[in-house]
Amino acid sequence: MTTTRSRSPYRLSVAPMMERTDRHYRYMARLLTRRTLLYTEMVTTWALLHGDRRRLLDYSECERPLALQLGGDNPDDLAQCAVWAEELGYDEVNLNVGCPSERVISGRFGACLMAEPVRVAAIVAAMRARVRIPVTVKHRIGINGLESYEDLANFVRVVAEAGCARFTVHARIAILGGLSPAENREIPPLRYEDVYRLKSDFPALEIELNGGVRSLDSALSHLQHVDAVMIGRAAYERPILLASADALIFHDRGSSSDAPISCEPRSTMSGPTEPMSSGPMSSGPMSSDPMSNDPMSNDPVSHDPTSSHESSPTAAAGASEPAGTRRELFAQMMAYADAWDARGGRLAPVLKPMLTLFDGMPGARRYRRNLGELMAARVGGPVVPSMRAVVEHLSPDVLDSPLFGPGAQVVGGAFRQREDPHYPSSLTRSSKSVD
Numbered sequence: 001m002t003t004t005r006s007r008s009p010y011r012l013s014v015a016p017m018m019e020r021t022d023r024h025y026r027y028m029a030r031l032l033t034r035r036t037l038l039y040t041e042m043v044t045t046w047a048l049l050h051g052d053r054r055r056l057l058d059y060s061e062c063e064r065p066l067a068l069q070l071g072g073d074n075p076d077d078l079a080q081c082a083v084w085a086e087e088l089g090y091d092e093v094n095l096n097v098g099c100p101s102e103r104v105i106s107g108r109f110g111a112c113l114m115a116e117p118v119r120v121a122a123i124v125a126a127m128r129a130r131v132r133i134p135v136t137v138k139h140r141i142g143i144n145g146l147e148s149y150e151d152l153a154n155f156v157r158v159v160a161e162a163g164c165a166r167f168t169v170h171a172r173i174a175i176l177g178g179l180s181p182a183e184n185r186e187i188p189p190l191r192y193e194d195v196y197r198l199k200s201d202f203p204a205l206e207i208e209l210n211g212g213v214r215s216l217d218s219a220l221s222h223l224q225h226v227d228a229v230m231i232g233r234a235a236y237e238r239p240i241l242l243a244s245a246d247a248l249i250f251h252d253r254g255s256s257s258d259a260p261i262s263c264e265p266r267s268t269m270s271g272p273t274e275p276m277s278s279g280p281m282s283s284g285p286m287s288s289d290p291m292s293n294d295p296m297s298n299d300p301v302s303h304d305p306t307s308s309h310e311s312s313p314t315a316a317a318g319a320s321e322p323a324g325t326r327r328e329l330f331a332q333m334m335a336y337a338d339a340w341d342a343r344g345g346r347l348a349p350v351l352k353p354m355l356t357l358f359d360g361m362p363g364a365r366r367y368r369r370n371l372g373e374l375m376a377a378r379v380g381g382p383v384v385p386s387m388r389a390v391v392e393h394l395s396p397d398v399l400d401s402p403l404f405g406p407g408a409q410v411v412g413g414a415f416r417q418r419e420d421p422h423y424p425s426s427l428t429r430s431s432k433s434v435d
């Protein structure tokens with residue numbers, strides 16, 4: 001077994017996932033882990049060049065470290081998009097060479113670019129010529145017809161020569177033209193040995209392994225062979241697993257001095273906020289007034305949910321410290337949802353990543369139903385009371401259950417990381433998803 005030392009600060013990342021890793025999911029993820037690198041959903045160059053660029057690229061400062069994933073095949077367009085990413089403060093720009101969807105193949109980007117390493121190298125070179133932030137590539141171990149380790153190594157060698165130093169490798173080939181994106185994430189077998197071998201053959205490169213990693217324990221074991229691990233579906237289906245990442249993967253026990261992100265709560269308040277002094281959210285550490293962590297309540301800038309990153313009032317809604325309990329997490333998300341709603345933003349996308357927060361605990365099913373009903377409500381009332389009602393039935397034991405550490409295992413013995421790849425199936429299916 002090779003023991004590697006990662007030079008990258010990002011030993012763990014959450015994968016780019018269309019319709020999953022939007023800004024609201026990322027915001028919540030950041031309440032659970034300060035260290036893990038987060039990726040946006042893939043954004044195509046076409047969308048950025050012709051669509052509402054400001055909205056597509058907007059994010060909250062708290063989400064950093066944050067990488068923008070781009071889809072495209074035109075070096076000039078990709079270079080221009082990388083410039084925008086850098087201007088907006090993204091920490092990395094990543095090229096999608098792993099997506100097998102028909103839509104992407106017809107645009108001749110995504111996984112089919114694995115057959116064109118020289119083109120990918122030209123893209124990387126064009127992007128690197130225009131930005132200083134790292135330009136990275138996420139790809140497969142191959143595609144049908146180009147399935148050998150030698151093909152993979154050749155791809156990496158050619159692209160690395162253009163200056164890409166970090167490769168995220170989904171340890172499956174993509175079968176183009178035969179399987180759906182979802183099937184392409186399940187059917188081709190995982191070949192972790194190929195990814196390990198890449199690291200051993202290209203020790204100077206940062207190699208991140210992706211595919212089928214369902215727990216931090218599993219990530220730790222891959223980290224014996226590679227520099228970093230990217231988790232996709234498991235981090236969406238069970239975001240709580242991220243709560244242990246800083247300690248387990250980054251050995252960060254919570255010292256704020258070396259935290260890579262800064263989401264300072266504002267010290268002044270602009271007006272009265274509703275104290276959380278009664279109801280199910282009233283006990284525990286957040287009981288006095290979780291909204292006091294809400295910097296948005298003092299934001300003079302705008303109430304426009306499409307406002308640009310620089311002026312985004314969601315920049316730090318209560319995200320000064322990682323949450324320690326589900327109660328804290330819920331309260332911080334409630335403050336965020338309230339502020340988002342006040343700006344005219346839709347509530348359902350904010351609530352969606354919260355659906356699984358109490359999975360495996362007493363009352364989880366009712367929680368999901370309540371939250372689902374709130375998401376479906378066409379005309380919502382005030383956010384805070386509605387969200388409080390969603391958790392009213394949960395016991396203090398459940399609400400105050402720690403998100404990490406030994407106590408995290410306790411409630412009903414249920415908070416164990418599950419390895420079932422189909423869990424929960426309702427969240428893993430998406431007809432529109434790409435890879």
Ligand SMILES: Cc1cc2nc3c(=O)[nH]c(=O)nc-3n(C[C@H](O)[C@H](O)[C@H](O)COP(=O)(O)O)c2cc1C
Binds near residue numbers: 015019
């Ligand atoms: C719903 C969904 C959407 C995805 N969207 C993207 C995407 O936009 N860009 C990308 O590179 N990969 C995308 N992927 C693939 C993931 O990034 C990841 O490579 C894949 O899920 C394997 O990792 P996992 O087994 O940890 O989930 C998507 C996966 C899912 C499930």
